[in-house]
Amino acid sequence: SDVKDTSLRVPSSYNGTVIDVRVFTRDGIDKDLRAKDIERQEVERIRKNIEAEFRIIETATYERLAEVLTGKAVIAGPMLKKGDKLTKAYLSDIGSDDWFKLRMEKEALNDQLVLADKRLKERRIELDEKFEESKVKLQSGDDLAPGVLKIVKVYLAIKRRIQPGDKMAGRHGNKGVISVIKPVEDMPFDVNGEPIDIVLNPLGVPKRMNVGQILESHLGWAAEGLGLKIGAMLDTQREVIEIRQFLEKVYNQSGRIEDLDSLSDAEVLSLAGNLRGGVPMATGVFDGAD
Known part of the structure; x- marks a missing residue:
């Protein structure tokens, strides 16, 4: 036979995790079951990405319309009478198609509804066409070197x-x-x-750190130190009331107040156990001084 296997082999001493398998088949050659399965998974992944992209656009559109329409009077709409004012509860209860059946007293709002409906439909068509193009590209054969019928690439992640x-x-x-x-x-x-x-070279990372990164480093060190103190209190079997007082000092000295009094002793001990590795912290985005 003129067909031979010229595959590369991973040496027996290598350990790794297969993270991806790609099968490339020459155009005109029937694909095997593995290639068809990979193709089906890839088509499904592209479909999910397309749907997720449209949902993001759709959600943003409806949120923007809700801000504009809430409190405004209507002429007609599903389950509405002339002069009724729209509420957020009503808008959240009706179906997405019913939004564009609303007729507002202000003509400018009607124009916004028509424009939003038009743009959503146009975006839906664009994404569907994008999906079909990607699908056709996947299902067509691959342009391989002369004499090559199939290429299988296995990607390994090796520690x-x-x-x-x-x-x-x-x-x-x-x-x-x-x-x-x-x-x-x-x-x-x-x-x-x-x-x-x-140990970092001071001419490398440290001199390039911005204020947010420096703050993050200090907060991380403080969070770990608090976790070590809480862990030590648990290891020495301190009274629950002492642990509760320490947690109160940690959480309620400044910032948002946490209701620790409502927790039972068992819940306090469970919380303390979760904080052994460090106390989670959050801070707002640092966007510079005004």
Whole structure:
């Protein structure tokens, strides 16, 4: 036979997780069951993305219309009489199609309803056409090199132990290269004897940190410290009333007041157990000084 398998093989010593499988078949060749299954899953994924995109547009449109229409008088509409005023409760109860059956006293509002309906329908048509184009592209054959009937690509995610020369990045896009890895006993430590996890070059990440990132670092350290104190109180079996008082001090010194008095002793202990790893914190978006 002129057909042969030229597949690459993963060495037996490799361990990893298969994160994706792609099958490419030459145009005119019947697809096998695996290729058809992958194609079906991909079509379904595209359909879900298209529907999610339309729902976002639809929701934003109705929210904007609700702000404009609430409290305004109507001429006619489902279950309404002339002169009735629209309420948020009424708008949330009627179907989406019924919104565009409303006739308002102000002609400008009617124009907005007509325009919103038109744009939603146009967007629906655009997204449907986009889906059909993607579907046709998926279901058509692939342009492969001469003599190649099928290509199967298996993507593996392999965990490797970090080593000098590797690049790391934080979730803010700060990146750096590992220069040296030391045993924990050789790492610097804080006043409590806790070894430092990582030492950053001051010319790298720290000098580029903005106010929000610095605040996040301090809050994270404070949150962990509070969690350690709560964990120590649980480990030494302190009285529930002491733990409750400490939690009251943590939560209700400033900011939003939390109702801890309504919690039973068992619920207080459960909350304290959840806070061992650190106290969750939230802060508003920092958008600079006015």
